[in-house]
Amino acid sequence: MVTFQFVPYHDVEQLTSAKRINKLLNIVKDDRIVIMEGRLKKEEEADLIEITMEEISSKFKGIELSVVYPDKKNQDTMQRMKGAFANILLGDRQGLTIIGPASIVKKIEQNPNKIELFTKDVSRRKLTMVPRKKR
Amino acid sequence: MVSTFFRNLLKRLNINPFGRKTHIKLGLYGPPNGGKSTLANKICLDWLGEEMNSSVSHVAHETREIKIKEQVNIKNKKGKELTFSLVDTPGIATKIDYEDFLRKGMNKVDAKKRAKEATKGVIDAIKxxxxxxxxxxxxxxxxxPYSQVNITIVGNLQARNIPVLIAANKTDLKKSKMDVIKAAFPQYEVVGISAKYGKNLDLFYEQLFKLAK
Structure with a gap:
């Protein structure tokens, strides 16, 4: 069985970078796959890799990480303005961050249209997430 | 008077905003098994007449510590020179499993040692x-090329305002797809090379001059 844990943006919004990373990593070390609303800062992503490396042991093999973020090149000016305004008011909660334990998640493949998460235990098992089409 | 003050201040701080850096630290970054050490060896062989002594292997995480070659001096066709310290870094990964090394034929002790050194190597590379x-x-x-490790490396370089050149290595292989690499990083110069066979390295060296501007 694969367990996902959703982490809403407001759960990590007020945390310092270190606490935010630790919170996410603790969930992953509990063999759960994190789906976080929003994304980490670039520097936090590097810190996440660094801390993951520090924690690697015979039980914890590391993480699989994927960040889905709206492609701003395909947005018109109005959409970009809306996004920027929402960021100022609510924080940058656009996108999704998926972090899974490497012992469970074999790989996460991402292309512009879908995310495929391959698990290790059951061969050829994959979970696919496809973004909703614009109306 | 004001301009003199600022000129003196910059001089005192050893900053010359109009000068071009002649000696730079050039890092080779990327995921494991991309060919960083092969490229480092080739650069040193071409310009210093000797390899960097970075060992290469088909088993991932062969380079587990930072290697530096000082005073690498390259020249272009116009006679311009560029001197840099070449820094070969361990491949950046989000997971390291010693059992992967067991599957490559290593014994348990060596595999665990390699995994431990590899984790330290990743930390050092990021630092x-x-x-x-x-x-x-x-x-x-x-x-x-759309792996999160690649995106995180490039994103962090961008956040630090560090100029980036993408070297799409192993273009001698039929499976190589330059167009996919270019599409993944449209904001950067991408040069296709084969570090192993020295293919297209003239263009690569020319791009290094642009990178160091």
């Missing part, structure tokens, strides 16, 4: 990011 003046991200052109 060294701040010290780089320019970076060549070396990617295996036969592999999917």
């Amino acid at each position: 060294w990011l701040d010290q780089m003046d320019s970076v060549v991200v070396v990617l295996d052109a036969t592999k999917d």
